[in-house]
Amino acid sequence: MPATPTAAREGTTDMPTSYYLILSFVLFLIGTSGVLLRRNALIVLMGIELQLNAGNLALLAFSRQLGDQKGHAFAFVIIALAAAEAAVGLAILVALFRSRQTINLDEASLMKR
């Protein structure tokens, strides 16, 4: 194994970091538009998941670029966070569905009467 990732990849035809970042950005945009535009709460949760993973991808890309393992650590933390968020979010959705037989977000507007 090489001493540092960057040193090993010098001169090779590795993908540049910007590709990863662009992919990450695109994923984030897709996730965001899902969150903002879809009315199905399940899909919105999936959109949030996409946003989080876009963030993960960016972190890993920078981590690879800089040869710094901190990005990996952050990604793990975010994965754990995403799991927790999914559990809570799904629980809320189940509760929401039980109380009003729908998970359409337009119907869930109790905050404003």
Added chain:
Amino acid sequence: MLFNLRLIPLMPFIGAALLMLFGRRWKRDTVVLVAAGAVLASCFVAFDAFFTRLPEVAETGGALTDVVWTWFSVGSGDTALKVDLAFRMDALSGLLCLIITFIGFLIHVYSAGYMAHEADYARFFAYLNLFCGAMLVLVLGDSLPVMFVGWEGVGLCSYLLIGFWYTDNANADAGKKAFITNRVGDFGFLLGMFLLFQYGGSLNFAEITAGATPSSALMQPFWLGQPVVFWAALLLFVGACGKSAQIPLYVWLPDAMAGPTPVSALIHAATMVTAGVYMVARLHAVYLLSPLAMAIVALVGAATAVFAAIIGFAQNDFKKVLAYSTVSQLGFMFAGVGTGNFDGGIFHLFTHAFFKAGLFLCAGSVMHAMSGSGDITRMGGLGKKLPWTHGVFVVCWLAICGIPIFSGFFSKDAIIAGAFATDLYREAGLAWVGKLVSFMLMAAALGTAFYMSRLYFLVFTGPSRADAETQKHIHESPGVMVGPLVLLAIGAALGGFIGIPGALVDHPELNLIGHLFEPVLGHELEIPHGIEIAFIVISTAIAASGIMLAWAFYGRGYREPAHQVAFKFPRFVALVRDKFRVDELYDAIIIRPLRGLARLLFQVVDRVLIDKFLVEGVGAAVDVIGRIARFFQMGDAQRYMAVFAIGAAGLVFFASRPPVPDDLRVTVEGMSVQVDARRSGRPSARELQYSFDFDDGREEKQTVPEAHHAYRQPGRYTIKVTVTDLRWGTSKSLKQKVEVQ
């Protein structure tokens, strides 16, 4: 050192704590055992300290001391204030301790019988114990602040016990009246204390006494041409007036009779109300520096003695008569200490504690027999039915009237003769004060003999005026109540023998109390033999004539002269019966204006300013803000997220903009300019490209934020700098006009 002094107040405090925590669950016998046991224990420690250990140190003017800990210590040097929680027993505080613990114990025993049918048994004894502890702190405290703690403590207990039957509004009101009146006095006490500290530099009694010399800073003029010491003494006396019920603050004491009778006996006759007298005696060195203050003390005392005695003529409630009698006797004590006769004042305090506690407990016993009523117009003929109570009352009555051999004779005579003989005021040109006080006290003594005899004759002699139902239930009190009565009667009969005017027969050592107090209060007042003998005769004559006069009016019930006086001077009799309407006067000049002010503040400040503007105003403001803010809220989570996303994008946009200075720093020198495009003059960490456009066709791109340019022709130019962030590709530009020539 077998026992620490701190144990004396600590025992009742522990008793009070135990009773408050567990008393409710204990049996009544246990409650009494703990309460009376605690006081008996501290009584034992007090006697032990006073009789075995104090004599060793007292001869040289020393005292037993016990420093528990340093309470507080602030400042340094001349202005340092260090107050220890420390106790000090000398002859003066020791004697008070004996009175408090011994009479306190007797009254605890008596209460066991008197309160036997009371539901709130434990609470009563807890307060009583708390009172004993606070009172002992008051007398044993070795500095003014410690004394003040006890002073306030007894005030609190007094309030709690006056309002013991709190379900009756009148009792609760009486408690409040006592407390509030005392607050007025306490304010004076505090101010006096502050003055003493500011000019005397110490609050410790021993240091105050040592420092109170004619050359001390206390003698410097302070206000209205009077020295500091006068004002300090006067302010402290205001405190004493509150606690010891002197004119003008005496009004609370008669109302305080709303409390249970043992409370009246212990707190409002024997101990707490004498605290003011004790305080003046304790600070005798300070008072002696100001003959004028002493004169005021003596005159207020004498005036109170006369005034309260007159009110006592026409009261028809057993306890009210005794209450005014207490006010009057306290006046005697103040007249005693005010004429420099500190021995006499404290001596009267001592004898009064016995006979007045005895009288009050007799009142309790009588009221117990009369189904709870204290109306003496409905009594009479109780002498045969209550033989023990009757016997005790006779002894205490003769004592308070001042019949020779009984204790009150010696102490009252000592005060009256002392007032006449004193030369305390001569220097201040007030020599008449002593004589006047003496005559006023003689009048008060005549009044005392009269109203006490009236009470005796109306209650114990003649036919009964009670209704048949009440008469059936008249019975002597149980042994637990009679026992303390008898002990108090013995004290009231023989207590005077510790203060025989021995100098009269050339045996001054016979005057135990004078001998005892000499190291603490200085030499006893010298009274010429002629005056002494004359006053013994006069006092006896006054007492006898007062009793005979009362017999003529009230012997064996109401007699013709009593009716005649009431018929001839109806308005005056009504005025006396209404206590000279002092309460009404205070109501008109103090309470009503205060209430008016309170109502005004309530209507204006509270209702309008606070309620309308502050409370409702804040509420309305929040409401308005809420209405406006609600306009922006749609309650749709996704739209919130959209706003959030826009905001986040905005943040990224602003954060990624190149750092541009607020304005360009351009220095013009003739035809050349120097441009500095650094933000705050600091170099940026980011990779920036600066493009300088000098408006004459020249353009320079560089990574250095400074540029220099020389113009060919003079004129006005607009310099434009564009900063580009090479990584993000964002840019921003700035313009500035210059003129070169």
